[in-house]
Amino acid sequence: MLFQEVERIREESLGVTFSCPTCGNRISMVTNPGETQLVHALGVKLGGRTDAPQPLDLTRETLRSSGSTAGAGECPFSDVVAGLQEPRKDSEPAGVEWTPEARARLERVPDTVRPLARMMIEQMALQKGCRHVDETLMDEAKEKFME
């Protein structure tokens, strides 16, 4: 499988896409916050470094400044992937609207797989030509993915 791209799906979650060199099929892996942070702790950039590393950059970047509160407004993973765009906000998915009921059901999906579930449901909606996710689509997705 060949590495294709990395997308920051939301804060602390990355989608890493690989493709088969023979058939072209693509597989995406979604990291949960723990996995993302473990990659960060290695001091590497997915996709390779394009800039020269600065002295102690991992240490300085990951140290929380005095007086700040835990995690507030500080994404420690901004440097994991070079040149990565800002993550999508929940309120502005990739052209797909979520009804409040569907969004509430998505929130009940465990944290570790929620980004993947969200991505798959949005892809399913787009394939059906839908621009919104409602409970009916959620039921269809559940039936399809739980087969």
Added chain:
Amino acid sequence: MSDLRTLLDKLTFHDDAGVQKQLVDQLLKVKTRLARVRRKILVLSGKGGVGKSAVTTQLALALARMGKRVGILDADLNGPCVPRMLGLGDQRLTFTLDGAQPPSGPLGIRVASMAFLLDRGEPIRWKGPMDLTPVWLGMMEASVIREFLSDIAWGELDVLLFDLPPGAAADKPPTIANLIPELEGAVVVSIPSEVALEVVKKSVVYARDLGIRILGLVENMSGTRCPHCGDTVHPPGNGAARLAEELGIPLCARIPLDPDLARSLDRGIPLPEEHAVSQLFMGFARKL
């Protein structure tokens, strides 16, 4: 099963994400940086509170008095105290194209420490939602030590001492031993207490398992020096000597609990060379 094996044989690894290359580059950077350091020595102990940092600083001073160019890497990330002991408590690292420049203390001793990145009295706080996860913390601390090894611009040094954190240290010695090319060995610090010696013995055995050569044992707080007559009174028993003999390592020094030394470390002002404790460390340094 055989199908799976066939499939496995067909799989090829592509480092398209560049992770493996970056990890190799990190290690090469450490090797290149430490190539300019002639001797690399760990100071460790299985027990906390036995005076590893005190021994490290006094050994560094003794080596510097012998004309050596000395550096100390304070690898105790969570409780760094080498800077204060050498009067460098208010110093910071400065960053240049060549790397992070370590402040110079007495006799030109160069020091790198996490204390130089923290406000005085502030503990380390890491960003992120998993900042208290043991696995992540272990990886992060290993990476921080690796960065200190690769990014501190020591220049040419005759001796670099690594002041390790306390504990039987299941993680730091292997991390450091794996990272440091041509590590000469370790000085082990204990106190006369049988309880401490038992733990120290475990750390010696563990270090040897990792292939770390033990250069010698130092018995710190080895009795009390009388402020009136100057004589040193040792506690009963001779545990450190017995342990050294049992493990086949030299007992390099017995350092008394001296009020002058305690004041010197608290104030960050070195004892004069002619002081009895300084002379003990000079004798220790000559044995290394």
